[in-house]
Amino acid sequence: MHGAMVHSMSTLLSAQYRNAFITGASTGLGRAFAEMLLAQGVEVWGTARDPARLMKHEHFHAVALELGDGVAAESLFLAAEQAAGGFDIAINNAGFGVFGAFAHTDFVVWEEQWRIMLMNTALLSHTALKGMLARKHGALVNISSLAGEFGMPYQAVYNSVKAGLSALSESLMYELHGTGVIIIDFRPGDYLTELEGALRHPPQATMLSDDAVNTQRMARTWEMFVKMMHACPPPAHAAERLRNALQRGRSATVRSGMFFQAVIGPFLARFVSLALRRRIQEKYFGL
């Protein structure tokens, strides 16, 4: 742990961090993170595919970035980093969901989700860390999900992206110990954002649509998913949790969300077998 980074909770984050870079700052969690950082006196560079969707603020710099193009995303990050004179915080937040049965969805769809959300996020982590390590200071925040621990049915690749990101962050915590750079593996539960509306529903192969049982299972899962998304806290709640984690100034895994999802569920899960966990999860989704 970097002792000098520990500050009292009343101190503004700008005392520790001058500049931040956030992917996917137009809506949802990313926007809430940007608003929180601006309120904390931090200068923010935020991205969206269409910069018109980004906020207008004196201390906010809009960047048009499509995470699907890793090479372009990396150069945009480097250009912003140079303009900022280095980022003290980098938040890999941009992401989307895909709802579909793994075997019945064109593999290209899954490949794209892995490439955008895992590979290209890892690429931006790699690039951001180089600058932070050279300056011996910084916080890399990867927005993972509780779905990496408690997988959601019909979102197999999303779950695996998030499990992969969390594993990456955890490994980096060992590697970066004592360097002045910290890693936050941020795992939100459900938050009311545009995620559900932006969720992709790729066409399912006819085999599945002919299979009434599977179609019903998918429909029930979707119903439960929508219900969950509408009964959850606003993104500002997650931003508050991230603020506290940044203020503590040490590498950490942070579960954030409704008390049951973020605290009780993971605690109880330690005491039951994986098979029982799966059965509970299946029952929850009406499978």
Ligand SMILES: NC(=O)c1ccc[n+]([C@@H]2O[C@H](COP(=O)([O-])OP(=O)(O)OC[C@H]3O[C@@H](n4cnc5c(N)ncnc54)[C@H](OP(=O)(O)O)[C@@H]3O)[C@@H](O)[C@H]2O)c1
């Ligand atoms: N909401 C939840 O319940 C929840 C739970 C756990 C984890 N998360 C994670 O939190 C992160 C933010 O999600 P959210 O819920 O805030 O969703 P959201 O409201 O849909 O916001 C997603 C953000 O990502 C950007 N984005 C999406 N695809 C992109 C692409 N190909 N290239 C560049 N930017 C892209 C969007 O920007 P534009 O569309 O404007 O380009 C938008 O700013 C995601 O990683 C998500 O997996 C969310």
